[in-house]
Amino acid sequence: MANSFVATASLDTTLPNRFHQLLPKLLMLGVVLLLLILAALAINVFNKLPNAAISLQHKGLNTQQNLQLQQLLGEKADTNLLKADLQSYLAKLETVDWVGQADVRRDWQRGIVVNVVPRQAVAKFGSERLVDANGTVFKPVDSNDLNNASLMQLQGDSQNAVVMMQQIKQVSDWFMPLGIKIEEVIVTPRMAWLFRFDNGLRVLVDNDNTSEKLYRLSIMLQNQLKPQLKTLQTVDLRYKNGMAITKRPVIQQASDATAVNKSDDTKPATDANSTTDSKTNALKTPANPSH
Secondary structure: OOHHHHHHHHHHHHHHHHHHHHHHHHHHHHHOOOOOOOOHHHHHHHHHHHHHEEEEEEOOHHHHHHHHHHHHHHEOOOOOOOOHHHHHHHHHOOOOOOOEEEEEEOOOEEEEEEEEOOOOOEEEOOOOOEOOOOOOEEOOOOOHHHHOOEEEEEEEEHHHHHHHHHHHHHHHHHHHHHHHOEEEEEEEEOOOOOEOOOOEEEEEEEOOOHHHHHHHHHHHHOOOOOHHHHHEEEEEOOOOOOOOEEOOOOOOOOOOOOOOOOOOOOOEEOOOOOOOOOOOOOEEOOOOOOO
16 A cells, blocks of 8 residues: 555656646747737738828929929839838939939838939030039939029030039139139040130130149239230130130220311211221240249
């Protein structure tokens, strides 16, 4: 009888030990199953969400720019907010050359929010395009932007637009003390430059030490040539050891002198306004003027 009791007692003590060993595993399995169930429910809910609305920020955009972006992006995404591929919308915006910066983000209230900053034109490039301060050439949505008289006119290869804008920035700073502004710049395939300023002055320069020659000219115009600034028409810097200066035609108008003779034998004599033909003076000046 004693031996049987001992055996029974020993069997009863092993069952709780096994249960305690299995309990953490059972709890972990239950947690995993619960998470799987919740994930399945969440996926089901996400799949039933409506397609996300596309909210385009209108600030800084004109009517035609806004309309073009609406046609490009649409009013709603082809999927819900969580599944929408934001990079695909950025890729679409990169195909629009007048878009300078773009930002696309998710918003639980407004959907996919698109914010676009258009490029700011500083000049007209050719007859159909504009260019910004960084030298990016783009075609405007509104062709009326090409009629902006306040923009300078650029002519040249669009591949040189960055170099052109860098040079124009320098020249504008150098010539600013003279109170004149650039109106037109023409660059040939060989990188010969023509600058035309708002006072009528034209400056020609080649691709040999271009910046140095233009800087020296600006110093000369602020010093030695300052008294002649209003009479200068063209300054040609395409010389190794000098420059050629062409002055504007001088128009002289003689004062009208009318002598009236009341005699029947003498006809009234009138001195007509006389205009002298202008002559071009090509002058050579040192290429390295003293300052």
